[in-house]
Amino acid sequence: MDIVQNSLSAKADKIDITICAHTDADLLEIKIKDNGVGMDEEFLKDVKNPFKTTRTTRKVGLGISLFEASAKNADGELIIDSKKNVGTEVKAYFRISHIDRLPLGNVAETLTTLIMAQPHIEYNLIIDNKKKAV
Numbered sequence: 001m002d003i004v005q006n007s008l009s010a011k012a013d014k015i016d017i018t019i020c021a022h023t024d025a026d027l028l029e030i031k032i033k034d035n036g037v038g039m040d041e042e043f044l045k046d047v048k049n050p051f052k053t054t055r056t057t058r059k060v061g062l063g064i065s066l067f068e069a070s071a072k073n074a075d076g077e078l079i080i081d082s083k084k085n086v087g088t089e090v091k092a093y094f095r096i097s098h099i100d101r102l103p104l105g106n107v108a109e110t111l112t113t114l115i116m117a118q119p120h121i122e123y124n125l126i127i128d129n130k131k132k133a134v
Contacts, residue, residue, distance in 0.1 A: 010036025
């Protein structure tokens, strides 16, 4: 939900959320793509640093850094691609069988909360169980 909140802060009005289990590769992929304002190259270089934030309420932004830590703890990685005035794509990979992979939680409840809070946003949710590796 934190990453989707980043998309909302970036003025996105379309957010695609993909959760894909690549079972043969033992890999869980979570992707959030938006059409928000995007980031310039300078900001993108340091965006995983919790002290690099656009927040005005406090000087720390933990969403991306915690998402990255969660992926790394489960033998995965976090990849961010962003283009100014185009949008941002955040992809996290997790080893499905890793003992330290956190559970997804209630995806339906999370999406319901997002829709109720921002009903004018177009959300697309894709849940897939692929057999082939990425």
